Amino acid sequence: MKRKSTVIVAVLAAVALGAAACGSDSDGGSNAGGGSDGYELAFVQGVAGDAFYITMECGIKEEAAKQGATVTVQGAQKFDPTLQTPVLQSVIASKPDAILIAPTDVAAMQQPIAQAKAQGIKIVLVDTTLNDPSVAVSAISSDNSAGGKAAFEAIQKLAPNGGKVLGVGVQPGISTTDARDKGFADAAKADSKFTYLGVQYSQNDPAKAASIVSAALQKDPDIVGIFASNLFSAQGSATGIRQAGKQGQVNVVGFDAGPEQIKALQDGTVQALIAQQPGDIGVQGVQQAVKALKGEANEANIQTGSTIITKDTIDSPEGKAAAYKASC
Amino acid sequence: MSATQTTPTVATEDAPASRLSRISRLQALQILILLVVTIAVFTALRPDTFLTGFNIRGIVQNTAIYAVLGVGMTFVIITGGIDLSVGSVLVFSGVVADKVMVWYGGQGWATVLVGLVAALASGLAWGLVNGVLVAKAKVPPLVVTLGSLSAALGFAQIITKGLDLRDAPQALVNDIGFGNIVGQVPTIAVVAAVVVVFGIVLLHRTRFGLYTYAIGSNAEAGRRSGVKVERHLIKVYAFAGLLAGFAGLLNLGFFQSTTIGGQSNTPLNVIAGVAIGGTSLFGGIGSVFGTVIGLFIPIVLQNGFIQVGVQPFWQQVVVGAVLVAVVYVDQLRRAAALRGTSPRLPFLSRAGGAGSASRKGSA
Amino acid sequence: MSAVLEARGITKHYGHVEALADANFDVQAGEVVALIGDNGAGKSTLVRILSGAEPADSGEILFDGRPVHLSSPTDARALGMETVFQDLALAPHLSPVQNMYLGREVMRNGLLGKLGFMDAKSMRDGSRAAFDRLGATVRNLNGPVGSMSGGQRQGIAVARAAAWAQKVIFLDEPTAALGVVQTQNVLELVRRVSGEGIGVVFISHSMPHVMEVADRIQVMWRGRRVATYNKADTSMEQLVSAMTGALAQEAS
Structure with missing residues (x-):
């Protein structure tokens, strides 16, 4: 019994060693x-x-x-x-x-x-x-405020006649999403064709985002654009629009361009993405x-800046370059 | 006593009887050897960086909070229970301590002391809730602490609206969280070491520790011998909660944040350390010393792998494999030494249930 | 000679099942009384009631001639009565010393004792003395009892009860799972315990063991005592016939 367990401990040590060796081999960027x-x-x-x-x-x-x-x-x-x-x-x-x-x-x-x-x-x-x-020595980040502005520009293109726009945020107090929401709000207020309805918070919960959006559409049936500052907010917003039967009328602009967001764009859940x-x-x-x-x-x-991706540009070289990668 | 366990022969009467105790000592020793071997391997691979003062200091700092939680967890698991709520109780206590320290004001030691009292009281309260539900209401510990895991985190989020608080006073951050007690010896590690020594003495030298073992070994035997099993179980869970509360204050000092979203893996990491350290999830066996070694192993592995440049995901695979292998080896030895132990995990059943316990007693 | 423990007219119902019907029982100091009977005759129920583990529906328990109320095993222990249950009730991971003193730890003097520190040395010495006195073979006082043989464990359980009992010990089937040699050791232990002036109540299915160790034998049948014999005056045949209900009335 004692011998057996000693053997297993030895094997374990060997496995750890082996993994260490393999790992450093396979990781091309190793600095060893x-x-x-x-x-x-x-x-x-x-x-x-x-x-x-x-x-x-x-x-x-x-x-x-x-x-x-x-x-x-x-x-x-x-x-x-x-x-x-x-x-x-x-x-x-x-x-x-x-x-x-x-x-x-x-x-x-x-x-x-x-x-x-x-x-x-x-x-x-x-x-x-x-x-x-x-x-x-340096801090490099996306210009989130500009990202929010870009989201509004996307809505301007999708709804050139103007109308009411709503923000669906994550939660207050996150510096990046706050800056996005503010950039969007400032840009929307600056354009007289559009009416900014403010931002509401989904707490990162798609169901909450859906109920926010369907309630907002009850109050203001003529909303033309929603800026959802992260993935779950965007998914929930699209659900709320479907509940209200307003597909096609309301444009959802999402943030980030990971594989999930690209898929949401492809299947029409969102109409535009702001890629960092x-x-x-x-x-x-x-x-x-x-x-x-x-x-x-x-x-x-x-x-750093941001790129607007829409269904039209998603397969273009620029769109593909802007989408995030799953591997190098 | 069932018929299958009849007629031990004269030969077994003469067999050495101390196998089990030698094994529990052996277990801690083997884990220690595994740790030493791991350190030796990484030292050989990265001689210039691994065994440096800075790195050892970092490893010890990162183990400190887990060690405080591990002491309480060891007691709970020795009774045959489990406590999944320590991470949430840590967060809750940190939140309460933060709020109370803001209310009290100041950046000095008086504020820290007020926060300490608040954190200990919050942790103790959750521990008592766990203990009463386990011991009196006879709800399985897995379920009770799964419930308080969720509830404590929920309350923390209600109090903070989900946003981390960051109001740790300077004394807590600079002197405890990142300070050195002397030279390059981090204060947080010394504080944790004091808790560990306290836990070792409590477990091995006092009646409290003896009852903890007795309940995990055979609660019914304890009850018949006049041990107040329910009351002791409540005390054990309260002790674990108290330490989780204390860890909440240390956490606040170390991270300067209540880390609300950040402790979901903590109970499992601590339980893994306890199990690697040779404490039996079946109850009745274990040591605080083993737990500390068991907590060091995953942290040293991760540290070493990062320095050698192993991909992050491989680190998890190896830590998982080590956990399972170590506990498997332990199980093999124990099965040989203690025939007929019930294979059921006791924390899935009612606390100190007469049924499983007395079956064990008849082993 | 008067009984150290006597039960009169004990009844106990479990739902509609009558486990004890007007049962009587007595044991005197320094004697071994065997309590025998077929399965379901009420032996174990009677012992549970006499050791305080269960309350009786009606009836009277006299201890040293005085009526007593046993609401818990602690009450019985306080009177000097100990019970060795069939499943031993030892904690398998604890040592013989720890089992011996579980619930009755000897604490250190002064502040350390108040803080919960135990006097390991005096408990070890006390255990060794108790085992030696009764001739229990315990080779390792520090090893967990779970790794010891059935005979050693039984020895520890009986020695523990004997060490604390001042008056009466109940032994519920102490030889049921033992081999020949261990059985002899346990029976020898029973003799020594009674030799110290303690009343021993010995429950067993094994007629040879009963005949070997008992001074008196009380036979139960359908919830009551139907016969009491002195060992010298009886035979195995007589006991078996009493156990099977051949005697409807209590003899003697």
Whole structure:
């Protein structure tokens, strides 16, 4: 019995070793034994396996290859500071030259990222940010306000005669979606042909979004456009429109262009998508990191643009380029 | 006593009787060896970065909150129960502590102390609810704590409207969450170590610990010997809740946020650590020391894999495989040592149910 | 010589089933009384009532000649009566010492004791003394009893009861699952316990064991005592015929 269990423990250790070896082989971006000339970069995703971050990863790897740098990519299973912190700490311990990170919480990630800086590692914040972004050499993010403006422009094109427009938000207090909602509101108020009905919050629940939209259509049957600032809000809004029998009259503009959102566009659940440019964020992130490592001046804040995708442009080269990738 | 267990021969009468106790010590030792081997392997792979002061400090910091929860969980699992609510109770207590500290005002130690009382009281309250429902209402612990998992998180969201609170006072963040007690020894780890030592003494040296083992081993035997089984079960769940409340305050100091969305995996990670550490999910066997080692293993594996550059998803696969393999080995040994133990997981049945317990007693 | 424990006219119903009908029973200090009867004759019910595990519907229990009310096993224990149940009621993961003192721990003196610290040494010494006194073979005081043989476990259970009982011990089928050697050890243990002046109530289906160890034998049939014999005056044939209801009235 004792011998058997000892054997199993030994096998376990071997498996762990093997996985470690395989993993470092299969991961093309491994920095194990990285060249002394190239910089070693690390990218800590907000969450592993998400199209937005994968697209960003693609941009990072592409640009890193150009710059002669190597990249390791790590992310936690969920968008969660309690899971991201140990990942970040392990990455810091592996002593990369620079870390590109999408912080999962403006407060919780502040100290762990400050620790990285204290170890002499250059920090670039990608997409999300911190309460005090000064620990980073540069913070690159989507211009969410411009994204909201783009959403309104999409509605202008889809409903050129104007009318009433509604925002369906996630919940108040999220910096990115708040900025989108505000950008949309400001643009809508600026156009006299349109009436802005305000923003209501779905709490990320499609059923709630549906009841918001069907109630809004009861009150204002002539709504022409809805800006739903994330996927669930968009899905729920489309359901609410169907409940009210207003398909074709009301245009839904969604945000982001992952595989699910593209599918929603293809099957007519939404009429337009505002795609951010995560690949571009990644490219610029690497550029800023390398600049900092070379001692050149950094841009503290960079904002990237967004692209409108509609059913007409979805299969065009531009549309395909704007859609997020599931793998590089 | 059933007929299948008749006629032990004279030979067994002479057999060494201490097999089981040697095995439980052996288990902790083997896990320790596994941990040492893991560390050695990663040190060999990344000699320049793995065994550095910074990295060890990080690993210890990241284990600290789990260790505090693990102490309480070990007690609960030794009674044959389970507590799925620790993550939610942690969040709830953090939220209450945050609110109370904001109400009290200030950034200093007095504020922290007020928050500590609030966090402990919140955790204790949930623990008592769990304990009373398990011990008195005889609802299976799995169901009770699944319910409080949901309810505690729900209350936390009601209080905060779903948005994380971030009002940890400076003393809590700078001195406990990220501070060092001396040199590069993180305060949060020392605090957790104190809790762990307390748990070890409580479990192995006091009547409280003895009753905890007795209930998990054979609740009916305890009852007939005059142990107040229900009352002790309530105390054990209350203790686990109290520690979850304490962990809530530490969490607030470490993350400066109540991490409302972020603790859903916590109970399972803690239970995995307890199981890897040799505490039997069937009750009656376990140690706090083993739990601490068991909690270190997944964290060290993840840390090492990240440094070696293994893809994130492989890390989960390996941690899962280690968990199952370790518990399987443990099971094999235990089955050999303690014949006739009921294969039913006790936390799926009523607490200290006379039926399963007395069957075990007749082993 | 008066009975240390006596029961008069005990009745007990489970729904419509009459488990005990006007049952009488008595045991004296320092004697072994065997309680025998067919399955369902009411032996176990009677023992549960006398050990406080269940209340009787009616009847009287006299302890040292005084009527007593037993509402829980704790009451019975307080009077100096211990019971070894058929399923032993040992905690298999605990050691013999821990089982011996479970619910009756010896605490350390002073503050440490108030904080819940136990005096392990005095409990170990006490257990060793108790096992040695009764000749129970316990090889390892620290190993879990679950890994010990049936005979050792039975020995521990009986020794535990004997160590705490001042007056009466109930043994419910103590030899049912044991081999020959262990059975002899347990019967020897029973003799030693009664030799210390404790009344032993010995429930068994095994006539040879009963004949070997008992001083008196009380036979139950359909919820009442139908006969009491001194061992010297009876035979196995007589016992068996009493158990099968050949005697409708209580003898002697």
